[in-house]
Amino acid sequence: MKKNQNDFLKNLESQIKQSIPGHSVDCVIVGYKNYELQVLMVKQFSTDKWALPGGFIYKDEDLNDAATRVLKERTGVEYSFLEQFYTFGKYKRRDIDQVLDDLRKGKLNSPFTEEWFKQRFISTAFLALVDINQCDIKAGLYSDDCDWKPVSGLAELMFDHNQIVDKAIEKIKKQLDYLPIGKALLPKQFTMNDLQRLYESILQKKLDRGNFQKKILKLDVLIRKEKFYSGGAHKAPYLYEFDDEKYKRLLEEGIAFL
Amino acid sequence: MKKNQNDFLKNLESQIKQSIPGHSVDCVIVGYKNYELQVLMVKQFSTDKWALPGGFIYKDEDLNDAATRVLKERTGVEYSFLEQFYTFGKYKRRDIDQVLDDLRKGKLNSPFTEEWFKQRFISTAFLALVDINQCDIKAGLYSDDCDWKPVSGLAELMFDHNQIVDKAIEKIKKQLDYLPIGKALLPKQFTMNDLQRLYESILQKKLDRGNFQKKILKLDVLIRKEKFYSGGAHKAPYLYEFDDEKYKRLLEEGIAFL
8 A cells, every 4th residue: 555655744743733742552452363372563654663553642532542542443343351551661762763763764754743753752551352353453544564473473673562562471471360361362152172272372381181171160151052063073072152241250359260 | 847939839840840741650658557558648738638649750760760769758768569550541630720729829830830730641650568667758848748548548639549549459459469468568577467467457358367377388488487575465476577589489470379
């Protein structure tokens, strides 16, 4: 898609004028595919750097609503697990010279945008857990590309975005019992094996099959549905769904599962 | 202490000039006294409203360092558990008219300060856990008083500070296993009963004495010291200390105690 730089610059300036200075949001949007956690990344317009989807905060917009908006704009997802997890505020977290270089390369260097981007920015980071199959991802105006990247082996990202991703993954691991992992990341129906492999991919270790099944069933949040006939030679496993009400109550208490 | 308003205003203006606009920090400094959690509060200069200790962020200061500075200025404590827990960014979290009223009452209403305080502010809130006995609390320049207030039955605080305290206490309850509760809030040496009463005050329920002792000892993080002779008629209990190294390792894994 060829973008008209003039329109683009005008659009950017208009958006800046509506936003509060010095504060942005960045979203670590996590999905699950190929037995691995995936993070949604955008390729910044006119650079070859990947970055987290993010944005500014409109002057009359709540901070958390800005993150909800970014999530929706990039994925189409409206209802999902979305929670702030850390505000990144190091004095030199952005390389201003690099920012200005990128603006010039993209021909976005009006005095107005340069002043804006030269500011120090504090960024509040949000963690979103989404079902990849429900996402309709879009690059948006200020990026050339948008794609899922496996968490392991991420390239060097813009600014401190690698650190932001690391902190999000650390949160997932540490607070596994308080996050709606299975419900948010898996499709509505799944097999016990799907659920176990999800936990294994996050914890980066094998779990005992019998033990896992026993513990999960003991939580009493799954509803057993019909069998899943894949046409393979294996015995058909059951499909499960989460019982929304029970699961919600359990999360509020903390699951204390593993 | 009578303050000279002119000097005060000059001082405030000079501090504002060194700070980044639109972002502040607020510290929920939690201690433990009279078998109850206590929060440090300051009475805002020239008002009768209590508020959390907080401040602005210097232009060349990391966000987290601003909170460390506030903690040190109010309590003298340098090394303590201090962690960000939430960034409050509702569009209308401060009543601007009230802010301007308060400035005028305190004769702090120069055009310069009015412009500054009329801005929308996003505030990053920090939780600090401190040993009250180690604190040397000070009201500081912009407040008339500074005191510990029991968490239960807090009066109406400035802005959204009641919400901020509520969220901090919720974090303590939910993440009890990941916070250095005993180590941060109790004196260096304590009895098993002291520790149990601390947990009971946070969880708001009685715990079984035998069970509690068994679980805590099983964590293998306590060092038993001499007996505590209080001169009372009871059998003298043992004093305990935390084993710093082991406790640190345990916290990193999550205690999974209760």
